[in-house]
Amino acid sequence: MTSLVRGRPATVKDVARHAGVSASTVSNVLHGRSSVADEIRARVEAAITEVGYVPSAAGRLLRSGTSEVIQLALPDIRSPYYSALAHTVIQRARELGMTVVIEETDGAVEQEQRVASSHPHRGVGGTLICPMSLTSDDLAELRPELPTVLLGEHTRGDAFDQVFIDSRAAARDVATHLVATGRRRFAFVGTEHGKGTGPGALRLEGVRDVLRAEGLDLPDSAVLGTPDFGRETGVAVGERLPAGESGYDAVVCATDELAVGVLHALAGRGVEVPREIAVTGWDDAPESRFVTPSLTTVAHDLDDLAAAALGFVTARRADPARRPGRHVSPHRLVVRDSTQTG
Amino acid sequence: MTSLVRGRPATVKDVARHAGVSASTVSNVLHGRSSVADEIRARVEAAITEVGYVPSAAGRLLRSGTSEVIQLALPDIRSPYYSALAHTVIQRARELGMTVVIEETDGAVEQEQRVASSHPHRGVGGTLICPMSLTSDDLAELRPELPTVLLGEHTRGDAFDQVFIDSRAAARDVATHLVATGRRRFAFVGTEHGKGTGPGALRLEGVRDVLRAEGLDLPDSAVLGTPDFGRETGVAVGERLPAGESGYDAVVCATDELAVGVLHALAGRGVEVPREIAVTGWDDAPESRFVTPSLTTVAHDLDDLAAAALGFVTARRADPARRPGRHVSPHRLVVRDSTQTG
DNA sequence: GTGAAAGCGCTAACAA
């Protein structure tokens, strides 16, 4: 229960009165600012708990122009990767005394622009954004008025703090593993044709890197563009995917959800995974351990990612003129049954 | 891009100056209050876009004590059901000009209490909470200072606006379907022994209702308590579940995630679903359509649920003395391959 | 129908 002073939320003034000091001293105590005498500090702290004081976000925001609310913009919270990311960001934010509002962009430029250009007046103190459509050019003409961190795999100019995942390197790990386990006839699922900013692009490049080095081919016909990255789309692909002797023997999917769909469709057709064809996904969605066969995938270090992102927000708040930073978050290949013969 | 007045966010005063009126007139226009002359209104509206005015959340909050930020408290955003719920709430909230903060409680009493007793000073205008551990008694001694809506299946006193799902009725639908398709030897997975507030309790009761009416038995040994409701736990259960001739021929799981785990373990053991045993889940997680065999489950109408919940917040803000309301959201049995023989 | 003025809670600058 929060105590109240005369049925009204307690304010710094109430605390000040109870402690027999001034409001600014209370403020100083609250922020550990300047040197407050130990005895006074103790008295103020006692008064704070006594009157049940909770700082008013409004007062603070109005006065100092910044808040402990940060917005996390992502395409769709229902996607396992993004909900896992949100979870980690929320946990980490709480440790830092921050609070997280979720903004869903559906990967649409206008939405991403709307979020990226949020005004401090909206009451938000920082932005974490996972851009899908925003290009470096879009971002260049945006002068964000909030500490803004870009999360993703693509480099997008150098005007922003960015947290990266090196998807191309991860893709090389995936392809190398597949080649090492005897796969030769590759397909790739999940590039939107002609779109360089989506999650597919770099992942495809990494696969190409390895195949080229191995003298293997990845013809255009083996690169299967998809309108989105969901399970349903994976099913559609899996239903027509040539597999076995005369078809592919490995299919790299740009997301776990695509892969889950592909697995489901292959099972429906009686195609045996991994014997006839290996399937891989991306992002290590929790469900991927529990589909049958369990899915080989790329895992990210979300704790590292969230900590880095929030660290950038904090650093930029402290020093808005700071040079934009970059952080590359580690990844790791998780080998499971969908690629493991025998 | 937001326009600025002299490099500083535009305020009502700026708008007022541009329109040649006073700040209060601007405020009146913004809120459609009192009668403002058409010509003046037009001038103000023009000025608003001209200076790129964005209302300051801080100013509003400070003055009027309420905000358009509502908090959604749930155990874990990574769970498919809760991320789907969050998605729908976020969408609906945006339509209403509101913004959503996610609070994760992990189903722990202290966390739930913390959220439920949030102060208006925190800058939040309302609370939507999915309580797991909070009892009617806990809630009774909480006098929330914010419009607070309870989301869930259990009745928890009558002091709060509540949005329900009739899980007991849904469970009857599930059991009826299983009996109608020839199942006789039931198991139930997912009750925490001795905990009446978890998701398992009512679902179990509904199953019992039907079995009793059918003259079938559900011995205590067939009610499998679980420490949580995740896939991992489902696997542990599925690994030892007696199935086939001498075992169960139907297993009702309290969540899709448990069911997915059970399916995975049964597949590993070579137990055929649905031929030897039928499996059902709860909540219609997106992945449940794509596991093999696809999962029979209970679907909720999240749009209805979110709209009702936010409607309660709005209504209570308008009239804090309002009698607490109740809304029952519909559910629907979704039959898929995991229970469908032939 | 419109404007002037006060004050919500807080903190930064300055004075003591």
Next chain:
DNA sequence: TTGTTAGCGCTTTCAC
């Protein structure tokens, strides 16, 4: 080291 003062942006009386 502590207190005084002013003002952040908004809305709401209350005059006019």
